[in-house]
Amino acid sequence: MSVDTTSVFAGVTPEPGAAKPDPILVADSVRRQFGGLVAVDVIHAEIQRNQITALIGPNGAGKTTFFNLLTGFDEPDGGTWTFDGHSVGGTSAYKVARLGMVRTFQLTKSLARLSVLENMRLGAGSQRGERLFAGPFRWLWRGQEQDITERADELLARFRLDQMRDEFAGNLSGGQRKLLEMARALMTDPTLIMLDEPMAGVNPALKQSLLDHIKQLKDEGRTVLFVEHDMDMVHEISDWVLVMAEGRLIAEGTAAQISGNQQVIDAYLGAHHDVDLGAMDDQEAMEKLGLDADDLGVEALAHIGETARGVGEPEGSA
Amino acid sequence: MNWSLIVWNALYTGINAAAAGYCLVASGLNVHVGYTGLLNFGQAGFAAVGAYAFAIPVATYGWEWYWALPLVFVASILFALLLGLPTLRLRADYLAIVTIAAAEIVRFFLNSVRFTWLTGGSDGRNQFTGFFQDLNPLENNARYKLGAQSIDGYRLFMLFVGWGLVALIALLVWALMRSPWGRVLKSIREDEDAARALGKNVLMFKMQSLILGGLIGSLGGLILSSQQQSAQSGQFATTLTFFCFTIIVLGGLGRVKGPIVGTIIFFFLIQLIDNTLEQATRRDKIPEWLVDQNNYGQIKFVVAGLALAALVVFRPQGIFGDRREQVFDVR
Numbered sequence: 195m196s197v198d199t200t201s202v203f204a205g206v207t208p209e210p211g212a213a214k215p216d217p218i219l220v221a222d223s224v225r226r227q228f229g230g231l232v233a234v235d236v237i238h239a240e241i242q243r244n245q246i247t248a249l250i251g252p253n254g255a256g257k258t259t260f261f262n263l264l265t266g267f268d269e270p271d272g273g274t275w276t277f278d279g280h281s282v283g284g285t286s287a288y289k290v291a292r293l294g295m296v297r298t299f300q301l302t303k304s305l306a307r308l309s310v311l312e313n314m315r316l317g318a319g320s321q322r323g324e325r326l327f328a329g330p331f332r333w334l335w336r337g338q339e340q341d342i343t344e345r346a347d348e349l350l351a352r353f354r355l356d357q358m359r360d361e362f363a364g365n366l367s368g369g370q371r372k373l374l375e376m377a378r379a380l381m382t383d384p385t386l387i388m389l390d391e392p393m394a395g396v397n398p399a400l401k402q403s404l405l406d407h408i409k410q411l412k413d414e415g416r417t418v419l420f421v422e423h424d425m426d427m428v429h430e431i432s433d434w435v436l437v438m439a440e441g442r443l444i445a446e447g448t449a450a451q452i453s454g455n456q457q458v459i460d461a462y463l464g465a466h467h468d469v470d471l472g473a474m475d476d477q478e479a480m481e482k483l484g485l486d487a488d489d490l491g492v493e494a495l496a497h498i499g500e501t502a503r504g505v506g507e508p509e510g511s512a
Numbered sequence: 513m514n515w516s517l518i519v520w521n522a523l524y525t526g527i528n529a530a531a532a533g534y535c536l537v538a539s540g541l542n543v544h545v546g547y548t549g550l551l552n553f554g555q556a557g558f559a560a561v562g563a564y565a566f567a568i569p570v571a572t573y574g575w576e577w578y579w580a581l582p583l584v585f586v587a588s589i590l591f592a593l594l595l596g597l598p599t600l601r602l603r604a605d606y607l608a609i610v611t612i613a614a615a616e617i618v619r620f621f622l623n624s625v626r627f628t629w630l631t632g633g634s635d636g637r638n639q640f641t642g643f644f645q646d647l648n649p650l651e652n653n654a655r656y657k658l659g660a661q662s663i664d665g666y667r668l669f670m671l672f673v674g675w676g677l678v679a680l681i682a683l684l685v686w687a688l689m690r691s692p693w694g695r696v697l698k699s700i701r702e703d704e705d706a707a708r709a710l711g712k713n714v715l716m717f718k719m720q721s722l723i724l725g726g727l728i729g730s731l732g733g734l735i736l737s738s739q740q741q742s743a744q745s746g747q748f749a750t751t752l753t754f755f756c757f758t759i760i761v762l763g764g765l766g767r768v769k770g771p772i773v774g775t776i777i778f779f780f781l782i783q784l785i786d787n788t789l790e791q792a793t794r795r796d797k798i799p800e801w802l803v804d805q806n807n808y809g810q811i812k813f814v815v816a817g818l819a820l821a822a823l824v825v826f827r828p829q830g831i832f833g834d835r836r837e838q839v840f841d842v843r
Contacts, residue, residue, distance in 0.1 A: 267705065291711035303706035305699050315692070316699050317710050323692030324712075326720050330687035339692065382710055 202242060203434055208447030211238035218243040218386055218417050219264070219295075224273030226259055226441075233259045235441045236273075241386070246408065246418040248428045248449070251438035252462050257421045258300055260438065261390055265297045266290040278385060292319060294385035300394065300421070302371040306364030310355060313363050313374060314346035315339070317381025346381060353377045353407065369396040376407065387411060389420040393427055405431055429453075437461065513795065518787040520660035526780035529667055529739035532674025534779070536732030538756040538771035539681050543725035545757070546766035547689060549701030550718060551608040554595070555729050555756055557615030560748035561591045562730025563737035564622060568630060570640035577643035588730035591618075592723040600718045612750065622745035636744035644670065644738055670739040677735065678772060681728055686768045688724075697721055698766070758820055764830030773831060781819065785812040 206212050217240035226234040234256040241247050249257050262268035264275060266287035274283040277295050291297075305313050321342070322328050323335030350356045353373045358366060363374060372392060379387055389408070396404060408431055411418050422428055428435060429449045437445040437452060439461035445452060452458055525531065537559050544552040565587035569575035575583075591614075599610045622631045631637065645652050650665035658668070688694050696717050699707040704714045737743035755778070756771075763774025789808035792798045803811055823830070 265709070267708070287705075287708040288711050288713050291709055296711070297709055299705070299709070303703045303709070305702035305706060307702055308695070308698055312695055312698075316695055316707070316712075319711055321692045324696055326688075326693055326724070329691035329693035330684060332687075332691070335692060378710065 202245060203448065206434075208445075208451045210443040210446055212240070212446050214240045214242040216243045217241055219275065219277050219419070221264065221275035222273060224260070224263055224275060225271045226256075226263055226268065227271050232441050234263060234270075236260060236438075236443050239436065239443055241417065241419055242434060243417050244412060244415055245433040246412050246420070246431050248432035248435045249419060249421045249438065250423070250425075250428055250435060250452075251444075254440075255438040255461075256441040257438055258390060259441075261297060261388060261421060264290075265295060265388065267297075291382060291384075294383070295388065296379045296382050296384035296386070297388040298372075298375045298379050298390055298392065300390040302368070302375050302395075304363040304366065304371040304374050306362060308363055309360050310350065310358050310363055310366070310374060311343070311346060311360060313378050314350060314381055315342050317378040318342040318345070319382050342381075349377045349380055354403070369400045372396050373400070373404070373407075376404075380411075384416065386417040386419065389418065391421055391423065393422055393424045401427070513788070513791045513797070517660055518784065518791065521787050522780045522784035524658060524661045524663075525783035526776040526778075527671070527675070528663075529670035529674045530736060531775050531779050532671065532678055533732050533736035533739060534752075534755060534759065535678050535771050535775040536674070536681060536735060537729045537752065538732075538759040538775060539678070539685060540725040540728030540730075540732065541753070541756045542760045542766065542771050543685065543697075543721055543728065546760055546770065547694065547701060548697045548718060548721040548725075549604065549704075550600075550721060550725075551604045552611045552722070552725070553608045553750075553753055554611030554613070554615030555725075556748045556750060556752040557595075557611070557618045558588055558591060558726040558729035559733030559736060559752060560615070560618050560622060560745065561587050561726075562733035563743040563748070564631060564637065565730070566734050567637035567640040567737060567743035570642075571632070571637040572630060580640075584730055584734060585727060588726045589723050592719070592726040595726075596719045596722045600715055600722070612753075615748070615750065615753065619745050619748050622748075631745070632743075634745070636742050638742045640743070641666075641738050641741045644673065666741075667739060670735070674735045674739065677731060681731070682768050682772065685728075689768065693717075693720075701766075758816070761820065761830055762823060767830070770830060777831070778816075782812050782816055785815045 202215065206214060219239075219241040221236055221239045223238075224234060224236045225232070249260070251257050259268060263270045263273075264282075266282070266285050266289070270283070274281065276282065277290070277293060280293055282290050282293065282295070305316070308316070321335065322338055328334045347356065347359070350359055353376070355366075355370060355373060355377065358370065363371065366374060372395065376387075376389065376392065392404060392408070393401060405427060408418055408420070420432075432449055435447060435449050435452045436443060437455075437458050444461055445455050445458050447455065537555055540558065541552060541555045544550040544555070562584050565584045566577075566580045569580045569583060570577065595611060595614055599607045602610075621627060623634055624631075625633055627633070628635075645666060648666060648669040650656070650669050652664065652666045652669075654665045655662050656665060656668050689697070696707060696712050699710075699712070700714055700717060700721075707717075708714050733748065736747055759774035759778050760770050761774070762778055763770030763772065786809070789798070789803060789811055790805075793800075793803055793805045793808050
C-alpha cells in the first residue's frame with residue numbers, strides 16, 4: 195500500500211457508510227428490487243477521489259447491480275447519487291459516461307467485428323465525424339481522427355496490444371479482451387473508472403501487468419472503483435474496501451481492517467461455518483444456530499424429510 | 513430450347529429498372545440490418561410510403577413533381593419516427609414484430625375501399641410519371657434493343673435513372689460507413705451497451721439509421737412504382753422485404769456492394785430458373801408428374817430458397833463478405 199493512503203483515510207472510521215474527506219461519488223438510499231428480492235439497498239456510500247476502492251462481497255451480493263444502477267444501466271426503485279457534484283440519479287447511461295464516469299463489464303463487451311483499433315477509436319468522446327451530416331465529408335474529421343488514432347496507438351502500446359492493432363477484436367483471447375475493454379474505456383479520458391471483475395478470466399502472467407495498469411490510473415489522477423473476487427488483488431492494490439452482502443453495505447475499511455472483520459467472514463462463509471452441525475442432534479443444532487423450532491415449523495419439515503426419503507432420494511433434504 | 517433468349521432474358525431481369533428499385537430498397541435495409549443490427553422486417557412499408565407520397569399528390573391533386581419529391585422525404589422521415597420512437601428502446605426481436613405489422617398496416621390502408629378516393633384502392637395510382645417522361649432524352653414509346661431484349665424508351669431511361677440513383681446511394685453509404693458515424697452504428701450492431709458505456713447516444717444513432725435506411729427504401733419504392741408507371745399496394749407486400757433480405761444476405765451483410773451484387777444475382781437466377789422451366793415444360797423435357805405448365809412458376813422460389821439455404825450454410829458471409837468475420841463466434 196502506498197504511503198499517502200494512511201493520510202487520506204486516517205480520520206475515516208472503518209464502518210459502513212463512512213464519510214470521506216473528498217468523495218467523488220456519494221450515494222444515498224439506493225434501492226433496487228427484483229420481485230420480492232431486494233438486490234441492492236445501500237443507505238449511504240462514498241467513494242474517495244483519486245484512490246483505488248474495491249467493492250467485494252459474495253456471489254449475489256448485488257455488486258454488479260449496484261454498478262449498473264450507478265452508471266445508468268439499470269433503473270433504481272429509489273435513491274439519489276451525485277458524481278463530482280452532478281446529481282446523476284436516473285440519468286441515461288451515455289450521459290453518465292460523458293460526465294467522466296465510465297465502466298467496463300463483467301462479461302467483456304469487445305466489439306467482435308470491429309478491429310482492435312476501431313474499438314479504441316470508438317472510445318474517444320465528442321468526435322466531429324460522429325455527426326450524421328459531417329460523416330460523409332472526410333476533411334471535416336480527418337485531423338481529429340489522426341489525433342484519436344495517435345492516442346489509441348499509445349494506449350495500445352501501453353497495454354501491449356499494439357501487435358493486434360488491425361485484428362478483429364473477436365480474434366483476441368479472453369484476457370486480451372479485458373485489456374482492450376479497459377484501454378477503450380480510457381480513450382474516454384474518465385475521471386472515475388469502474389471495473390467489473392477486471393481479473394476474471396485473465397491468465398496469471400497477465401495479472402501483474404493489469405495490476406500495474408490499474409495503479410498507474412491512480413497516478414494519472416483518476417479514481418478507480420472495482421468489483422473483484424480475487425482477494426490477492428484486493429489486498430495488493432486497493433486503498434479502501436467496501437463490502438456488500440445481500441444488497442447491503444456491511445463493512446468498510448482498508449484491506450487489512452476488512453480481513454479481520456467477523457461480519458465479512460460470516461457473509462462469505464456463512465455465520466456458522468466453523469460449527470459441525472452434523473455431529474449434533476437436531477435440538478442442539480437448533481440451539482447453536484439460535485433458531486426456534488416453533489418458528490420454523492420443524493415438525494412439518496421433518497415430515498417433508500420423511501416424504502423425500504420415502505420417494506427414494508438418498509441425500510434428501512440435506 | 514432457346515438458351516440465348518433464356519440467358520438474355522435473365523440478364524435483363526437482373527439489371528432492369530425494377531431490379532434497380534429492389535436494389536435501393538435492399539440498400540436501405542442493409543443500413544438497418546447490415547450496419548446497425550436493426551431487424552427491420554417492414555422495409556416494404558418505407559417503399560410503399562415513398563411510392564404513394566409521390567403518386568398521390570401528383571395523380572390525385574395534380575401537384576408538380578418538385579413539391580411531391582420533398583414530400584417523399586418528409587413522409588418517410590415521419591414514418592421512421594413513428595416506428596422508431598416507441599420501438600427502438602426495445603430488443604431487436606420486438607422491432608421486427610412492430611415493423612412487419614406497420615408495413616402491413618400501410619399496405620392494407622393503401623388497398624382499402626374506404627380510402628379509394630385517396631389511394632386508388634386496388635387500382636393503385638397511375639399517371640404520375642410525367643416528370644420522368646419529360647426528363648427522358650429518349651423517345652418514350654420507341655423500341656430499343658438491349659441484346660436480345662427489346663424495350664421501350666421509358667423503361668430504358670428508368671433503368672439509367674434507377675442505377676444512377678443506386679450509384680449515388682452506394683457512394684453516400686460508403687462515405688458514411690467509413691466515418692466515425694458509421695463506426696458508432698457498427699458498434700451498436702455488435703453490442704449497444706458497450707457503445708452506451710462509452711458515452712454514445714445509442715437511441716439517437718439508431719433513429720438516424722432508421723431514417724436514413726428508410727429514406728433510401730422510399731426512393732426504391734418510388735423507382736419501383738415509376739418504372740411500371742403505376743403505384744400498386746400489392747407491390748409492397750412482405751415478399752418485397754423478404755426478397756430484400758435474401759438480396760443483402762446473398763451479397764454480404766454490411767457491404768456497400770452487397771445489395772448491388774445481390775440484386776443482380778438474385779433476379780438473374782430467379783429469371784433463369786423460371787424461363788428454363790417454362791420452356792422445358794412447354795417442350796415436355798420434364799416429366800409432367802414432376803412439374804407441369806401450371807405450377808412451374810412456384811418452382812423458381814423453391815430452387816431459389818434452396819440456393820439461399822446452401823449459401824447460408826457454406827458461405828454465411830455472403831459472396832463478398834469477409835471470411836475472417838466468420839472465423840470466430842459472433843455472439
